[in-house]
Amino acid sequence: MTSSARIPNPIGLLAELTHRCPLRCPYCSNPLELDNRAQELDTATWKRVFSEAAALGVLHVHLSGGEPTARPDIVELTAHCAELGLYTNLITAGVGAADARLEALADAGLDHVQLSIQAATAQTAEHIGGLAGAHARKRDFARHVVALGLPLTVNAVIHRANIGEVGDIIDLAVEMQAKRVEIAHTQYYGWAQRNRAALMPTRAEADASIALVEEARERLKGRIVIDLVVPDYYSAYPKPCNGGWARRTFNVTPSGKVLPCHAAETIPHLEFWSVREHTLAETWRSSPAFNAYRGTDWMPDPCRSCDRRERDWGGCRCQALALTGDAGVTDPACHKSPWHDRMQALAAAESAVSSPPAYDYRVMTAAPRPMEGQPA
């Protein structure tokens, strides 16, 4: 147990306004069971959520999805956040209604835009995103963002199909006048977990892409900041997922569930509270799901006695569950985990296949299938 006196207030909220999206990326970290439009929170409830978040100490709101501009009230919600003094970041695919709503969003006080791109070339990008014509529209959208004076970050999720384009992706971000580009190796949750065998790059490809990022960081210093999310399957240590479970940020799903991280719903024994029934302050302090893996008291060895336990907080609970069947063990991305070798062998085997399986594209209603990689 963590006593409420020791629980710091959160600083960030990822507001998943909708799961609807014009793209169908197979690497999406959204859950297989997506919320439909009828399940989404209404405008008044989202406004209350943002007001409660501001009162709780939240500083940053990431307006996300799905595609957040699919919500007709996106401008009203953004204006409400701005009035509360919240820093707003729109996480968008830049297609659908995004461009048409951009000017009104800027007028409403939007602070920052994060645009996802799928690759550097239209052919690769549109195969991954599953939408013809999307790449050119994203380039137009980026021009529009910069013309409005909004700071732009470009985000690219990296996997087998686009890992050879990392250098060109960075160049494209520079050409788009982005201030920052995130080269984010795929994290295998939700749809990405389902498509893992189709997405996994080889270790040699992963290493080459990391070296390329390091070289580009030096070369482009002062022009663009390059963030790198390293591939867990080829790492020696895990990431402090979301800065540690229920330590700094939380998510609200389209239907109003409050989660410590985007994949938490995959952990079946946890009880998640809804904004329809509890305030955010109650949920942050007392929700059973938030307290399940908060801090270090829950940790077994090797984390319990490890001097990194307050650096990475034992890694990702959702990944531990997906790969070991137990959310309460050390993330297998850690070399001290007894599952580590098995995780790396899985990646080696999947990436070695010369013809990977076809994508299972993200759709609103997924066909049931057991999670891959879980022990029998």
Ligand code: SF4
């Ligand atoms: Fe982190 Fe646990 Fe590995 Fe230590 S043993 S490095 S705390 S995951």
Ligand code: FES
């Ligand atoms: Fe849930 Fe990492 S995604 S803890």
